[in-house]
Amino acid sequence: MKKRFILLGLCASVFILAVYIYFQNKNTHPVQSSAIHPEEDRIFFIYSNPFIKESTLLSTSTGDRFNRRTFKVADVPYIQTKSDASTDLVLLAEHESFYYTLEKDVIKEHPLSDPFAFWYEGKDVSVKAYNVDTTGNEIHINDRKTEKEYSLTLPSLVTMGSNDENYIYIIQSMSLYVIDRKTEEIVKTLGLASYADTFADSENFIVASSEHKLTVIEKGTWKTTYIPYPDDLEYADTVYYDKESGHFHVTYEDKEGEANLLEYGKDFSFHAYDLKFPYMEAKFKGNQLYIVAQEEHKKGIGGYVGVFDIKSKKKLYQFDLPEEQVKVQDFVVVD
Numbered sequence: 001m002k003k004r005f006i007l008l009g010l011c012a013s014v015f016i017l018a019v020y021i022y023f024q025n026k027n028t029h030p031v032q033s034s035a036i037h038p039e040e041d042r043i044f045f046i047y048s049n050p051f052i053k054e055s056t057l058l059s060t061s062t063g064d065r066f067n068r069r070t071f072k073v074a075d076v077p078y079i080q081t082k083s084d085a086s087t088d089l090v091l092l093a094e095h096e097s098f099y100y101t102l103e104k105d106v107i108k109e110h111p112l113s114d115p116f117a118f119w120y121e122g123k124d125v126s127v128k129a130y131n132v133d134t135t136g137n138e139i140h141i142n143d144r145k146t147e148k149e150y151s152l153t154l155p156s157l158v159t160m161g162s163n164d165e166n167y168i169y170i171i172q173s174m175s176l177y178v179i180d181r182k183t184e185e186i187v188k189t190l191g192l193a194s195y196a197d198t199f200a201d202s203e204n205f206i207v208a209s210s211e212h213k214l215t216v217i218e219k220g221t222w223k224t225t226y227i228p229y230p231d232d233l234e235y236a237d238t239v240y241y242d243k244e245s246g247h248f249h250v251t252y253e254d255k256e257g258e259a260n261l262l263e264y265g266k267d268f269s270f271h272a273y274d275l276k277f278p279y280m281e282a283k284f285k286g287n288q289l290y291i292v293a294q295e296e297h298k299k300g301i302g303g304y305v306g307v308f309d310i311k312s313k314k315k316l317y318q319f320d321l322p323e324e325q326v327k328v329q330d331f332v333v334v335d
Contacts, residue, residue, distance in 0.1 A: 029071040029100075029107040041067060043290065043333050044089060047302070049326035050075040056324045057091075057102065063305060063319025071107045076100060077329035083121035087334045092116045114138070120161035125168060125181075127161035129154075141168065143181055150184050159197045164219075169206060171199055176208065176217065190217055193226040200239040200248060207248045207264075209236040214250065216268055229262075230272050240284035242310065249310060251282040251289070259291050259306070261313065273313045277306040285333040287311055292321075292331050303328045 041059040048055040055076050057069040078092040091100040097112040099119075117129035117137050126142040132153075139152045139161075157173040167187075168179040174195055178188035192210040199208035201219075208215040213226040214236070229236060232254040240249045250262040259279035264270045278293035280303070289308040295301045303321040308314065321328060 027109040029073055043331060044079055045321060045328050045331045046076060046079040046091060047324040047326050047328050048076045050095065052326055054325060062317065066322060073100065073107065079330045079332045081332060081334055092119065117158050118160055122163045125163040127168060129158045139170065146181055148184060160199065162201055164201065171196055171208060176206065188222055190222060190224060198239050200241040202241050207239055209239045209250050211235060227268060238282045238284065253279040275308060278304060283331065283333055290333055292328065294327055
């Protein structure tokens, strides 16, 4: 009798272990690649399409050689790190309630209640925004400084969050919401010049790259100024604050499809620089600006990458991206 109970116990343990392994494996997607190398894998590119169930994660340091990781997942057009200080990669789906992480030789799937609108990780604040439905977004805030967790509901089309010592900022279409970290309440809703995707902030200002004019908001007084862009601007994109110079930078695509850089001084007068490079998307990292453009027509080439010094405005180097089954959608630069 005793042996029988032992055997039954062993069978139950084996069954539970098998179920655990099944569900663990069910949420992983094997990739064809070596482990990430800190010196060789500094720039990561995601190639993805919602209608083709295979995505490619490509990485390089200077474009001399590439590490290629393919996995059976569709619709992951966004890639980021968990925070500015982190090298942990996160792949965000656009329409599905999942996000993915790269762990050694597998892509791991993490289920969500709703698809992400954005995921922001600051030094002591985490903001996760979810697309609950077409009319609204649910914002989950974990404030590690005040040791509070709470949720807010905002209208749809939230795209980015940030914070300073006193406030959390969330951009939503043509508005910027200001949340007081002490009271957990929305204390200001500020109008932008037009629709905006991104912003950056300094100690005194918030700057949003709204479509038709740059929006500059003075912290504390919340006075808002709209500054016209150059006439050749097609659309304004990424905003960056350089603490060393105290200047804001904005990338934009001109009417010819070329990349340009605006540098705003402390009085918000600006200089425009034609970078003579095609444009799709740009990211700042330290004193360098990385620009990626897709290629539609040349066989074997999937896109172009240009790396520029924001001080001198000179191109440091460029390289071609290999062609894949789908187009490059997004990229991230890690330290």
